[in-house]
Amino acid sequence: MSETFRIAIVGSGPSGLSAAAHAAAKGISHVLLEKTDHLSDTIYRYQKGKHVMATPAQLVLRSDCDFAAGKREAVLEQWNADARKAGVNVLYNAEAKAITGAKGDFSIALTNGDVIKAETIILAIGTQGNPNLMRCDGASLPHVQYSLDDPAAFIDEHIFVFGGGDAGIENALGLAADQAQANVVTLVNRSADFARAKEANVKALMQARDNGRITILAETTPSLIEAGWVTVDTPQGSARHKCDRIIARMGSSPPRKFVEAAGIAFTSDAPSAFPHLSATFETTTPGIYVIGALAGYPLIKHCMNQGHDVVEYIDGRTDLKPADEPILEAKLAGLPGRMSVSEWLEYLRSRVEILYGLSALQMREFLLDSDVRAFRAGETIFERNMIGSSLFGIAQGSVRVEIDPKNPSNTVPIGAGSIFGEVGLISGRRRGATIRAGEDCIVVEIPRTAALKLMAQVAEARETVNRITTERQILQIFKSGLAPSDLEEVLAGAQVMEVRPGQAIIKEGELGDDLYIIRSGSMIVEKAVGGKQVFMSYVPAGSYSGEMAMIDGGPRTATVKAAIRSQVVRLPADPFRKLLARKPDLDAKMRGDMAARRQVNAFVEDQKDSFDGVVDMYSSVASFLIDQGIGEATDVLLIDESLCVGCDNCEKACADSHEGLSRLNREAGKTYAKIHVPTSCRHCEHPYCMTDCPPNAIQRGPDGEVFISDACIGCGNCQRNCPYDVIQMDKPPPEKPGLLSWMLFGKGPGPGEPDKAWREKQPKPAVEKGKVAIKCDMCIGKAGGPACVRACPTGAAIRVSPEDFLSVALLDRGAN
């Protein structure tokens, strides 16, 4: 192939396909390289019949391919037709392996040995990456596959599944589920346990093993694959098994290496970082453009628009306004100053310190997620104790922080260029102080996810936020009229430390007098009493520990260890003692705190002497709850099984107040000493579910509730990411007849989640809705609070925050 294409597009997902279609429409010479034998592999691999969503709704579609919400099959069919009609030049089974050359003369080497020549390249390979390949001899045989579309398709086969993650386990379970298929399924895991997989999956797997459905080979690796056979190395030695099919689910590696090998720089080393891009999607290697999920835009509509736009840019129309322009215009409407969108972007970028490192394109994306707001002097921006996790940057003017809630006139200013609101960002907790505009000001409000993304992408932003955070958090904790200048000396020796769960930062009996600030996560305090470790107290983020030895000297009186993965700041004792000497208020406050803590310890120890059993119970219940991950919860549903009569009114109330689906599974979950932790969202301090939500639909509400908005596209990422298995994918059932007509005339299924049979009998709605993520929203917006708790007749169901519950109040429980 000697032709040099004007544009070579790598990857035929929504972004690449849209680019190719536009190039074809404009008559530009192009080629679309796709490594599989079909278009748009990511969407091709969605579950059968998945409802694909077209968000954000307000964004217009600008592409030569059509796209509307609908079933996966319909979307793919549409695109296939569009590609044909536009005359897109596709090369299937063409996986790009390496890119060499420079603008005007690139060579793309394919894995099949061919070389494609092109003047410019558009990389649209998404972020799915490549599955990790089997490496032993025979790995390229045709019966080795890396995905499983339909477990029902195989009958009477000996199948080996490699990989002990969720994907491998789910595949193995799927293959073994229907006995009539008569498959002999073996799951091979490299390590001894299934630490990476979800508990529910592991449980189901163990049950399948106990029932003889699946054989598990642990600590086993493949050594040879032959037609009809596989040889594996087990701890007992090598073994050869009959095997008709191998399904390898050993994770995937992101495409970053391939991209970097083409000379393209990424914004940082963080795994979540994206390539450095100009406003026209050009990378640091001129002539190579990156669009779509790989550019940081995971929504299909964005991808498609970018495909269109990038071809325009390459064709020389650099003045083209991106399709999100109207959204940004609307966002910036109402603000003083009458600037254009690009003027605003530059204005903010050049004024707010943490935005200095952003490119124009990043700025655009950043502003799509963020808000710009203007405040008049004296207006409140947020109030103390409000829940909010967004970060604010001041573009113009200044704000005043009310550091003393009793005396609103005691304020500290924060000036233009700086940030505020960072404490909620770090620990997900309530606002610590009220902040008002000091003079007329303009601020950007950056939601937590956008702020975290920013920190991952831009090293300067990360450092700035970390520095300011540490300083402010310390000021916040100690209050007592401290100013930033008082802390200079203390902070000079400060050290930020990551602590693993269970790792001790302070050990009882050891010498040491440094002070620790818990920046995120939480700690538990334990003390050896009568030869046993007894739980003393729980120290949440935003608190400190280690003051006793610092103030009074002597060895440590208790052990402080992390309940969950935490971050602490160690402050050296000497400068701090000097600070105490200078600040009698602070000294008095800390001595007060210390006395209160001593009292708690003494009380527990005292009880231990007289009521050994009670304290053991208290201590073991606390440890149980910590083991259940309560340390990272902000609000957790517990059921006291000595009171629960099993009426399931809690579940029914939840279903009836949430479109007929219960967000809580009362019976599932662990129990200890009659305290049961049901499967229901704990509203984690750092919600795992939020980490990878394409439309950013998971948010924190005003009371700390983690909830999923209507923007959910049903991708299932949050379900996979939540370690507590509390998210389900479902669509709301049809509306039930009202309570009265059920009570009086027996109409409908009655209170609670309607059963399947009833659901199926109802007429199908005109517009079918897709499955979306469903989880507890702590009954957000309901004045009475959580319905599950309100509906429990006996008081068995309670919602608690860990710091309130893991207190000596728990001792009373053992006592009565």
Place this chain on the structure above:
Amino acid sequence: MARSATVSQRRRSSTHESFLRHKGFLFLKVAVFVCVAAVAAYFFQHARPRPGGGTPLGYFLGTVGAGLIVWLALLGVRKRAVSSGHYSLKAWVSAHVYLGLSLIVIATLHTGFQFGWNVHTLAYGLMLLVIASGAIGVWAYVALPARLSENRGETTRKQMLAQIQSLDELIHEAAQGFPRDTAAIVRISLEQTDIGGGFWRRLFEDYRDCANLRALREIEAAQRTAGAHEAKALGEVAVLMRRKGDALGLARRQMHITALLEAWLFVHVPATFALLAALTVHIVSVFAYW
């Protein structure tokens, strides 16, 4: 400590207190106060010709009593109408129990101890029946949850059923190739086993005629007369049937305790409806005979 309490208008955290202890026995105190006041009024009144429903105090206590009964009966609605405002079913139940008990005093004083074979006394009797069954319910609510929890451990009802189902599949598999007569026995276990059965069965946990048990006995008998090879195959099925028996036992005990927790409601609720009817007749009739 370092963090302050919630400031939102929404009620979030909940106190860890049972319905009987709700708010430090608030409704017990209210009920006792109401009873003491009623008794005092009863003895200080100068009823002519004698105390009873027709006196001013009688009318007053009767009205209070009837109002209470209607309110108590509305618990059935409150329990199921999940509205979004402030309410706590626990508080309702707490008040229900203590104020319900206070009816014994209120209604009795209302009658002036004049009982006879009439609809008035029928209403009174039904009321006592409702109250007595309610008292049994309170006992059940206090005594049984611990057993419910101990029995199931961390197994859910769904898992119990799934366990039985997967044992069925294994039994089915193990019995492949059995001769016709033993296969028929296995089918008894597979097809006729009733996990729960009717309410009475659950209440008395009476499963002596359990199909799985019957099949197991027969398999065991067949095992004794079978040849070595066949006996081994039968033995495998017998082991599975015993496991199924255990799984059934667990599920049935769970249903048994649940049935005990509900049994009293089968008196409490129908008697409530009868009471409301009788009370209506009582009230209508006293005004009709005026």
